[in-house]
Amino acid sequence: MRMRSEAIEMDGKKITEVLQSIRSNRNLMQVFCDWIAIMAINITNSVDIYRRKTWMQRENKYQMLISRYGHEAQRKFVTSMVYLKDELTDTVCDVLGKIYCSIGANDANLKQFFTPDHTGNLLAGLGVDYSIEDDKPINLVEPCCGSGSITIRVLKTIKEQGLDYRHRVFVMAQDIDINCVYMAYVQLSLLGVKAIISHGDFFDEKPLQKEQIFYTPEYIAYAAENAGLFKTDNQ
Numbered sequence: 001m002r003m004r005s006e007a008i009e010m011d012g013k014k015i016t017e018v019l020q021s022i023r024s025n026r027n028l029m030q031v032f033c034d035w036i037a038i039m040a041i042n043i044t045n046s047v048d049i050y051r052r053k054t055w056m057q058r059e060n061k062y063q064m065l066i067s068r069y070g071h072e073a074q075r076k077f078v079t080s081m082v083y084l085k086d087e088l089t090d091t092v093c094d095v096l097g098k099i100y101c102s103i104g105a106n107d108a109n110l111k112q113f114f115t116p117d118h119t120g121n122l123l124a125g126l127g128v129d130y131s132i133e134d135d136k137p138i139n140l141v142e143p144c145c146g147s148g149s150i151t152i153r154v155l156k157t158i159k160e161q162g163l164d165y166r167h168r169v170f171v172m173a174q175d176i177d178i179n180c181v182y183m184a185y186v187q188l189s190l191l192g193v194k195a196i197i198s199h200g201d202f203f204d205e206k207p208l209q210k211e212q213i214f215y216t217p218e219y220i221a222y223a224a225e226n227a228g229l230f231k232t233d234n235q
Contacts, residue, residue: 097147
């Protein structure tokens, strides 16, 4: 009988294998990018129902993307998301970032260099005071977040300290690449983190448009309990 830890190590490979099986006339990179966009829009539009114009814009994009694939491919997208959820729950690791790099999807034109594991682990150990009081929030800001790898490593370290990051942590992250925004948003959403992930240049002083901002389900639930934290398109 295979141990659970061994099964978990295989899940990243299983996701890639499933996505490869539905490539059809599209390359693996395109299938992967469509899949993460479909997941992200599916999650955000299931909870971010207050900003109607933004919801409709994303719904239109979702329908355009999903229409590229038949029922069997759509079923495999769901299967891949189940694998992703299982691995994130059990290991708290950057699953999508590893797949993204392994298939060569990182964009050389944007000079994308994802943080190596050992560097990310070092930063996670140095970046947070894990001795702080149990009731004090931990605020994380990750510009140029990529797939959210450093934030996820911090969450893992917090969990290893016996603390509940779901109640303690608030994340603000941003990236210029929409694929990175989708990856970070999906993973932080599935991990149950209160987070705002934005699409745009962190060093650009122009205000972000509403459609550039993604709120995780946990953030929206938190904001709904605290008046004034969330604004609709009608405000």
